Amino acid sequence: MSLDLLIQNVLNPVILFFFLGVLSIFLRTGLEIPQPIPKFISLYLLMSIGLHGGYELSKSGLDFYVFKVLGLALLMAIVVPIYSFFILRLKVDIYNAVAIAATYGSISAVTFITAVNFLQSIGDSYSGFMVAAMTLMESPAIIIGLILLNIFAKKSDNGNLDVKELLRESFFNPSVYILTGSLLIGFITGEKGWKVVDPLFGQLFKPMLAFFLLDMGIVAARRLSELKKVGMFLVAFAIIIPIINATIAILIASSVGMTKGDAFVFAVLCASASYIAVPAAMRLSVPEANPSIYVTMALALTFPFNISVGIPLYYWLANKILGG
Amino acid sequence: MSLDLLIQNVLNPVILFFFLGVLSIFLRTGLEIPQPIPKFISLYLLMSIGLHGGYELSKSGLDFYVFKVLGLALLMAIVVPIYSFFILRLKVDIYNAVAIAATYGSISAVTFITAVNFLQSIGDSYSGFMVAAMTLMESPAIIIGLILLNIFAKKSDNGNLDVKELLRESFFNPSVYILTGSLLIGFITGEKGWKVVDPLFGQLFKPMLAFFLLDMGIVAARRLSELKKVGMFLVAFAIIIPIINATIAILIASSVGMTKGDAFVFAVLCASASYIAVPAAMRLSVPEANPSIYVTMALALTFPFNISVGIPLYYWLANKILGG
Amino acid sequence: MSLDLLIQNVLNPVILFFFLGVLSIFLRTGLEIPQPIPKFISLYLLMSIGLHGGYELSKSGLDFYVFKVLGLALLMAIVVPIYSFFILRLKVDIYNAVAIAATYGSISAVTFITAVNFLQSIGDSYSGFMVAAMTLMESPAIIIGLILLNIFAKKSDNGNLDVKELLRESFFNPSVYILTGSLLIGFITGEKGWKVVDPLFGQLFKPMLAFFLLDMGIVAARRLSELKKVGMFLVAFAIIIPIINATIAILIASSVGMTKGDAFVFAVLCASASYIAVPAAMRLSVPEANPSIYVTMALALTFPFNISVGIPLYYWLANKILGG
């Protein structure tokens, strides 16, 4: 990987604020962004990418290429948690294997945003409908995880699984809902609508991300103290599986003729792990799994890895495989 | 009413976010804008319209037309709660009649803002001092309500009414205070001051409104479950009285020669119902009234009606009566 | 002092919102900016001045003039708490003398910001690295205070002072950390970085300050009820010592050839008193001192004095001494 890309990624106020947050925990400064501000910024970021994606989609329209990519996104969201589960079962009990597999099968919106930010900063572009792909990839892993659980766990008290409730919670969780809703609003109101919301949801997007990553740095570093609970196998998993997922994604993307920018974004989605929607769902439906393990992996290992090293690495890979 | 206006009003990101919030409750997504963010945005919106109104006023100055309109605003703020009270007494006990009458005699700032937003989006305009009219219309209904209560209720424990405290609470409640204050600051600092605050209080106004209406949609829809407590008579009241008030307002406006834009805004003010300042005052001074009734009416019926159907309807009416 | 300057300072929406906050308490309107919004805006303001200062520094670079000024800043941060302590000991017990001396030895970032805002509004300028001077002046007074305490208090239970912990808390408190961090990020990412963050941290800076000062007005006025605990001597101290400190600062500045703008900002820093970082530190390490006294002095007396009368006064002084 060219060192240039790495430096270009890291020497960016947005990423630097993440590390400022991390360092703050090690120096015990007591700095914090008080709740519910981070929750609010997170909502803002989701609305922004939804609106912007919808607006872009209204310009480009829906064609075969769009549906092809969305289909692939869905496919990966189903396949990733399955193979992750069997890898995890080598060392991990069934409950934690399900929860971790679901975590890595889903996506992280902030990683997506950081990747898009990186893409723009180096002057490359991607298709607006990738936001739809992201939305589509958020929930399936939860369902897959619970199906795996029902197949492989002994049927003790998992029998009374409320399927309807579960589907509702998978597909109508707050993140998926606000993303889909904003995407639709952006799509329906098009150019005219975008002009109305741009000053807040467009212009302020990047600096707000800087703000949010400061908080993410604090939260991620705080989680690091739980690393001993995670264990070597899972630490390795948290770094290696993203690279594997990204590579597979780029290979598939190349074989079906996706553009380089889209392939890169697709790779980032496959490589990222959920630390909001999936943990909440797992906490409810697989209380036997230990959230200190799966949240710590996603938040304190995979997320920092992806936004610092992963993103330039996947871009370099996309470049190699799809040709500069 | 021309369907065009209705569609133009609804196909606006700002309004669509309201319905996204409503839908969220029906789908039980769990989406919420955590407190105190909505309170903060509400404060922001009030400051924005105050500052902007003051700035506009500093440009136009005060003349006879201004005082005439302000006088009419005051008149309607006194008359509306009185006739509302007698209509309500047909079916409702005295305490709730007072509280509901006061609610509908006062105004809703967010409805005003949405109306202004609509006006701008169709390229029409209004006078900046209408903000002053709005401010003036917020409190009188509280006083009128309590006078009615003192006249018609048997003098049991309402005797110890602390008049001074009451006046203070009516006229120095947070909404009235921040509106008046911002209006004055906008007026005093004029063009130069507006330049300082414009990037936040001007540029970001509309998208912030989108944000706030998302929350209002959630809050309003949550209230809908209380609708059975309200009963058919009051449901009908909550839809019909705004139309009546708006029509009266436009007729008066036409008879004294207000501009079409001002007449429309005036109608919206008369048609809107308070769900912040008045409920707080009623909760304190008429604890016998049931807030689940008057808040639900204002928030879950009148507010959604006004911002979706009412606003284009009143505009169409103003057009008919005052001539295109 | 020319009355013009005073009026120019006060007839500014930013300052007027401060007084709107003050008045709100006297009228008991119940207006408040709910927590944690003010904490968040305070964080935002610190990040803004850090980023902007770092960006300016990246343009101007580091030279002898910079180090000279930073050295003087450090000197004043050490000397002011010492002479303040001995003045205070005339009337005040040792614990409160330490806490008040530390409070006035340190600085108030919002006063700094208001001064910069004033400077810009009258078309004058200052050097970006003054932000570094401010950062440097935040902590030393805490250390000096505790050294004074150790020297002059009888060695009862102050013996077990954890020096390492104390240094950490003095130098890695949230304000100092976020200021330094943002300064560095602004410096490293330079022009390109500033472009990314400008829409939020540059453009919205002044109106956000208006917002924050509204809250400061509320908080300061609420403290006024504690004034009787403070007593005449300390009330006088809270007004006179800032003028003395500012005058000394300008004299020093003039003798070493600082620019007028820098001299003015330096004077404001010396004149201002801390109401966040130092009180928190004092509360921890000198629990015997009464926070109702030192916080009230800094927040309800010195801060309002500085931003209304002090700033134009110090500017006028700088003009007199360093020549127009």
Added chain:
Amino acid sequence: MKRMKKIEVVIDTIHLEHLISLLENRGFTGYTVIKDVYGKGERGLMIGDEVTGVFQNSYLFTICEEQQLNDVIEDLRKMLKKYGGVCIVSDVDWLIH
């Protein structure tokens, strides 16, 4: 340690100031308040996160002598009767310091 009474009250946030002045008028010198809790009672659900600010409770507790409790109890009852809310009393040991 000293045997004392703990009075706990849940009341509409909007009436909290009344409650506090009642206590202060009766010579209570200490209390602790948790603002903006939510709950359910006779008057239905207090949602707690309303933009209206009208459906919010606060929780207050105060540690006092038995005598103080007796002094205030009737006024408390009247207040709750008018405004709604809940009040409970229990025995605690107060750590004298």
Added chain:
Amino acid sequence: MKRMKKIEVVIDTIHLEHLISLLENRGFTGYTVIKDVYGKGERGLMIGDEVTGVFQNSYLFTICEEQQLNDVIEDLRKMLKKYGGVCIVSDVDWLIH
């Protein structure tokens, strides 16, 4: 005043809805909730301010008759066994109004 039982529960915010429906199904008509408290127990530190929303507790208390307590206690035990959390019961005097 009437002798009643006070049940206090600390539970993951994510399971709070379950707890409330359990109570409501058993005929409890009143409760008070404080959201987003934090703490430490067998399952480690609940940090409380996570962006994930997963490590947050809520605190609920309800005043009830002894009989109601007995009705709900076994279900509560099962719920805490599955989800973690803590439950305590004490005696209080309820101010009738």
Added chain:
Amino acid sequence: MKRMKKIEVVIDTIHLEHLISLLENRGFTGYTVIKDVYGKGERGLMIGDEVTGVFQNSYLFTICEEQQLNDVIEDLRKMLKKYGGVCIVSDVDWLIH
């Protein structure tokens, strides 16, 4: 159910960490904290919403064995003496799960 002690402390938020380390050093394994409550006591009003962060209380409770209470009580007293605050102790039944 098991008879236990409930210790409740209100203390400046700024000293909360000290309190928690004191408890942890004495082998307390569980506690629950409600941050940023406000109140009034000997040292005047703790306004709670200060931008200074200096006038804020926190409320902590912990359920423990009587023996643990006895172990910690003297240190607690010292801490409150130095920093202010309030501490009460009561009897509760702990639902074993």
